[in-house]
Amino acid sequence: xxxxxxxLELLQAPAQLTWQMSVMILAxxxxxxxxxxxxxxxxxxxxxxxxxILTNLPLTGIAGEHGLxxxxxxxxxxxxxxxxxxxxxxxxxxxFGPLFENPKMALLGAAGQxxxxxxxxxxxxxxxxxxxxxxxxxxGAIDGxxxxxxxxxxxxxxxxxxxVAAYSYMSLVPIIQPPVMRLLTTDAxxxxxxxxxxxxxxxxxxxxxxxxxxxxxxxxxxxASPLIATLMFxxxxxxxxxxxxxxxxxxxxxxxxxxxxxxxxxxxxxTGGDFLRADTLLILGMGLLAFVLxxxxxxxxxxLLYILxxxxxxxxxxxxxxxxxxMSARIVQRLGQEYDxxxxxxxxxxxxxxxxxxxxxIAGSVVLTLIMGMG
Numbered sequence: 001x002x003x004x005x006x007x008l009e010l011l012q013a014p015a016q017l018t019w020q021m022s023v024m025i026l027a028x029x030x031x032x033x034x035x036x037x038x039x040x041x042x043x044x045x046x047x048x049x050x051x052x053i054l055t056n057l058p059l060t061g062i063a064g065e066h067g068l069x070x071x072x073x074x075x076x077x078x079x080x081x082x083x084x085x086x087x088x089x090x091x092x093x094x095x096f097g098p099l100f101e102n103p104k105m106a107l108l109g110a111a112g113q114x115x116x117x118x119x120x121x122x123x124x125x126x127x128x129x130x131x132x133x134x135x136x137x138x139x140g141a142i143d144g145x146x147x148x149x150x151x152x153x154x155x156x157x158x159x160x161x162x163x164v165a166a167y168s169y170m171s172l173v174p175i176i177q178p179p180v181m182r183l184l185t186t187d188a189x190x191x192x193x194x195x196x197x198x199x200x201x202x203x204x205x206x207x208x209x210x211x212x213x214x215x216x217x218x219x220x221x222x223x224a225s226p227l228i229a230t231l232m233f234x235x236x237x238x239x240x241x242x243x244x245x246x247x248x249x250x251x252x253x254x255x256x257x258x259x260x261x262x263x264x265x266x267x268x269x270x271t272g273g274d275f276l277r278a279d280t281l282l283i284l285g286m287g288l289l290a291f292v293l294x295x296x297x298x299x300x301x302x303x304l305l306y307i308l309x310x311x312x313x314x315x316x317x318x319x320x321x322x323x324x325x326x327m328s329a330r331i332v333q334r335l336g337q338e339y340d341x342x343x344x345x346x347x348x349x350x351x352x353x354x355x356x357x358x359x360x361x362i363a364g365s366v367v368l369t370l371i372m373g374m375g
Contacts, residue, residue, distance in 0.1 A: 016058040020272025028052030028267065034171065041171030044144070047260050048167060051267020069268035072261050077159065080152055082262040083145035084230045089255030090145070090357070091234025092247045094325065096209060098351035099358075100201045105317075105348070107301065109355025112321025113363040114297030115140030115290035120367070122286060131155050134371045136283055139165050140290030141360035142173075143323035148266075149227055150364050154371060160269030161280045165287030167266065173327045176288070178335055180295040181319050189306055190339040192314040196347045206239040217362055223372050224365030231361055294322045298352070314345055320352040323360035329353040 031049030035042035055063040063069040076082035099105055120137030128136060135151035135158050147166035151159050169176065210232035218225040237247040274280075302318025316336055320328045329349035336345045 018272060020276045021056040021058065022272075024056045024270050024272040024275055025053050027270065028056070031168070040174075041167070043256075043259055044167045044263055045171055047263025048164065048267040048270075051264040052270040053267075054264075055268040055270060056272055063268045063271070069264060072265040073268055076258075076261055077148065077152060077265050078156075080149050080226070082258050082265065083148040084226055085254055085258040086145045086262060087227065087230040087361075088234040088237075089250045089258070090325075091210070091231040091236075092238045092250035093255075094231075094235055094238075094354055094357060095350075096206070096235065096354050096358075097201055098347050099354045100205065100209075101197075101199045102348065102351045104305075105321075105351035106355045106359075107305075108298050108318050108321035108352040109357075109359035110321075111301035111318060112294050112298040112323075112352075112356045113140065113359050115142075115293035116363050116367065118293045119286050119290040122289070126282070130371055130374065132158060134367050135159075135162055136286055137290065138162070138364055138367060139169070139283075139287035140294050141323055141364050142166070142170055142291060142294060143357070143360040143364070144170060146227060146323070146360055146364040148262075149224075150368050153223075153368060158283065160266070160271075160275060161283045162287070163266045164270060165284050169287055169291045170324050170327075173324045174331055176291055177295050177319055177328065177331050180292055181299055181316055181332075181335055184296060184299045184303070185315050187339060188311075189303065189315050190336060191343065192306070192311065193340070193343050194312070194314055194317075194345065194348050196344070203239075203241065207236065210236040210239065213358070217365060221362075221365035221369040224361075224368045227361050227365055231358075291322075295319050298322065298356075314343075314348070317345060317348050317352050320349040321356045321359070322353075323357045325353045325357045326350060328356070 028049040031045045031052065034040045035045035035049065051069060054060070055069055061067045065074070116137045119140050120133045123133035123136040124130065131154040135155040138147050138150045139162055141147060144163065144167045148159065148163050151162045214229050214232040217228040234250050237243050237250055298318035298321035299315055300318070302313065302315030305313040306315050314336065316332050320332045322328050329346060332349035333344070333346040336343045
């Protein structure tokens with residue numbers, strides 16, 4: 001028979017389940033639903049959602065210092081190891097060929113970072129200090145590893161909502177971007193056809209590119225050298241052509257295992273007591289604004305190129321100047337074909353999208369270096 005004391009012990013955990021924990025468990029379930037039913041970045045949202053559920057279950061100890069989630073957080077987030085390993089995989093997956101073939105797309109990659117600096121200024125206006133504002137602004141990179149790396153250095157106490165915002169909004173690219181793109185462009189602009197001419201890019205150029213970029217960016221922004229170095233190292237594995245096994249491992253085994261651990265660790269930060277606060281909800285709102293500003297900045301710069309090119313440039317391509325690779329490029333292609341089924345914008349958009357991937361890392365490096373330089 002179960003005595004009274006044993007029964008009390010069995011009921012202790014349910015009794016300590018607060019409404020905040022319950023809400024965050026439901027939030028974790030929502031993220032899993034979006035990943036499974038809607039297929040919004042399931043490789044990210046499913047681990048994050050499950051981690052959020054686990055960390056809000058009382059008395060399990062799983063999120064404590066010696067629990068599974070605590071160990072993952074200390075080993076991979078506090079040390080910044082996980083985002084850097086992810087960047088090696090991203091670099092190995094990225095083909096900068098479309099950018100080499102059309103270098104002016106680099107301008108769209110720069111314009112697509114408008115949300116970082118616009119949101120940073122807004123956060124300062126709303127009373128956040130400089131380090132917090134820089135961490136919030138970096139959500140506008142639309143790049144989870146960059147957001148984690150920068151916020152872990154500048155404002156680790158805000159890492160949870162910043163990481164969740166960055167990854168959640170990345171998964172919502174198909175929902176967030178099209179309304180902004182439609183609002184800022186006309187039918188005539190959306191129907192502009194851009195012929196694609198493929199140029200041969202030498203192997204030497206492809207191999208030298210990651211090395212040169214690493215050296216230049218590291219000299220300009222040394223504090224953030226690990227960001228660009230790991231991204232470019234992964235790309236060097238890809239482009240060298242002689243270490244296919246390492247390139248495949250970076251793209252698959254390393255990236256997949258790290259993504260699981262990273263997602264669970266991010267989910268562990270979504271505790272009810274810390275997450276359900278006014279400033280957290282404000283951060284999530286500013287993250288959405290940053291995404292909208294990024295998209296608007298890219299499209300508006302695309303409209304400028306449309307004018308300067310005598311109406312030969314499709315402004316929709318500007319929306320791909322963010323780091324959500326390759327989702328954003330696919331959205332440009334899909335939206336363009338809604339207005340002209342035979343209009344093929346994908347390769348142009350891929351050039352802007354790879355520029356956005358590189359631009360987000362450089363922008364994050366600049367923000368980190370400037371703010372840390374100010375003390």
